[in-house]
Amino acid sequence: MPSDPIELARFLIGVTLHRAGATMISGRIVETEAYLADDPASHSYRGMTARNRSMFARAGLAYVYRIYGAYWCLNVSAGGEGEGAGVLVRALEPLTGVDAMARARPNVKERDLVRGPGRLCAALCIDGSFDGIDLCASRTLWLGARRAPADIGASARIGLSKASTEVLRYYERGSAFLSGTARLNV
DNA sequence: TCACTGATCGTCT
């Protein structure tokens, strides 16, 4: 697994994310965003705090944070220890445990279950208690095998007020499970 | 399908 945030963001496209709870849930990552060490849009930009310390760990740990008071977002830490880089996991292609995801998100269409970082965490029951876990060693949330995507597209990142033109969002071209509008997923 | 808006609260200034 690469540690450079851009290489990691591209590598994670096609990797299977597993969640073991009452039911086994898994999905293939189809969309990511890279957040660099010296990046005005990154939580790590102003240095390490109690919230973002997981971003400064060695690559491969989970950084889970709450946004807009209501949703959780899952990142994979990147870079070397103390660097403060990460990759936001934005969308999955559901593989197994669709029923469990639907129970966690009632009245939601299958296509929208894990299409977006907040929705993804809700469907997989990921919250702040997962912050800092090792995604290569955990038995509750971990990264598994990779099935290489046919084609990887790139676009500007979504939802940012700073550095919003940097092309650091990556996605599997043609996937039906991408977030954002169609224009971004060409 | 796209654009716009309000909700909501932990974190940082």
Added chain:
DNA sequence: GACGATCAGTGAG
């Protein structure tokens, strides 16, 4: 005290 790596609902085209 302000803001945010989002989402669901609404209305127009």
